[in-house]
Amino acid sequence: xxxxxxxxxxxxxxxxxxxxxxxxxxxxxxxxxxxxxxxxxxxxxxxxxxxxxxxxxxxxxxxxxxxxxxxxxxxxxxxxxxxxxxxxxxxxxxxxxxxxxxxxxxxxxxxxxxxxxxxxxxxxxxxxxxxxxxxxxxxxxxxxxxxxxxxxxxxxxxxxxxxxxxxxxxxxxxxxxxxxxxxxxxxxxxxxxxxxxxxxxxxxxxxxxxxxxxxxxxxxxxxxxxxxxxxxxxxxxxxxxxxxxxxxxxxxxxxxxxxxxxxxxxxxxxxxxxxxxxxxxxxxxxxxxxxxxxxxxxxxxxxxxxxxxxxxxxxxxxxxxxxxxxxxxxxxxxxxxxxxxxxxxxxxxxxxxxxxxxxxxxxxx
Ligand SMILES: *Cc1c(COP(=O)(O)O)cnc(C)c1O
Numbered sequence: 001x002x003x004x005x006x007x008x009x010x011x012x013x014x015x016x017x018x019x020x021x022x023x024x025x026x027x028x029x030x031x032x033x034x035x036x037x038x039x040x041x042x043x044x045x046x047x048x049x050x051x052x053x054x055x056x057x058x059x060x061x062x063x064x065x066x067x068x069x070x071x072x073x074x075x076x077x078x079x080x081x082x083x084x085x086x087x088x089x090x091x092x093x094x095x096x097x098x099x100x101x102x103x104x105x106x107x108x109x110x111x112x113x114x115x116x117x118x119x120x121x122x123x124x125x126x127x128x129x130x131x132x133x134x135x136x137x138x139x140x141x142x143x144x145x146x147x148x149x150x151x152x153x154x155x156x157x158x159x160x161x162x163x164x165x166x167x168x169x170x171x172x173x174x175x176x177x178x179x180x181x182x183x184x185x186x187x188x189x190x191x192x193x194x195x196x197x198x199x200x201x202x203x204x205x206x207x208x209x210x211x212x213x214x215x216x217x218x219x220x221x222x223x224x225x226x227x228x229x230x231x232x233x234x235x236x237x238x239x240x241x242x243x244x245x246x247x248x249x250x251x252x253x254x255x256x257x258x259x260x261x262x263x264x265x266x267x268x269x270x271x272x273x274x275x276x277x278x279x280x281x282x283x284x285x286x287x288x289x290x291x292x293x294x295x296x297x298x299x300x301x302x303x304x305x306x307x308x309x310x311x312x313x314x315x316x317x318x319x320x321x322x323x324x325x326x327x328x329x330x331x332x333x334x335x336x337x338x339x340x341x342x343x344x345x346x347x348x349x350x351x352x353x354x355x356x357x358x359x360x361x362x363x364x365x
Pocket of ligand 1: 163185
């Protein structure tokens, strides 16, 4: 069976260094907000080319903390509206509603599956304070038009970069294109910890210092609290693992691009729609997502042939039981995407025989 994602094989590549890193933390006697985290924040800010990076507990918290900070800073207020793609993972929406902000869903572009900047303006009201754009599947979702709209209407542009570490738009890296970026290092992400972890990146000093306090009980100084904060810190041991894995992220991206390139050149089946990409640098292929009208049939067939696949995602946020208040809304493009997508295995540790087999099997279908 070709696994959808082989995390054990991915981390085995760095086994020695990861073990040394964990020993270093165990022996240090210091497990939170220490040297490993400071080093990771410096390394990750360099990688994203931002002034600041802050480690937090996970990607959802990175997003929650960004909105919470904008509220503390008086830039957003409860009841304000945030534009978000209807076609996203639910975490993007949870961060908005958790802060008593209102998600305003907007359809994606069917070529990129990302927020369609050409229709955003129709959804802007006097209550709109931000756009949370998601670089879904690893492809940058920001274009010049989106940047202009945010500037014109004075909206904060927040990037959900959970799937797009290292993807670029012109000379800017994911998480540095808008006002602020949220990152996830969930084990299965392109830059994955060995547990939960996340980060916020920004050039905005006020936002940085607010989130820095908010992630630690709202405290900037021990036992003094500026805000009603959260406990959302990135553990030293995860920071140490991430310091190891960050060194190899470019190699990982190159490996993913090679697999994607092979799929794009060799998959040839009229029942399948392949992903479109604007340019090579804008996509880091967290997921390789194809579309077909007969998704269930293809998934079952591939499983029988020994290829494990997943669906990202089967139910859009507005159709989830958790969001009953939005269940009556209809987003035709989003819903058709959710009915037709299927993700093929992709990673830098997939061997060439497996990649060839996947292509052969799909072309025979
Ligand atoms: C994974 C993911 C998140 C949440 O990250 P966690 O670290 O799992 O909390 C948010 N948004 C998107 C698009 C994701 O893929």
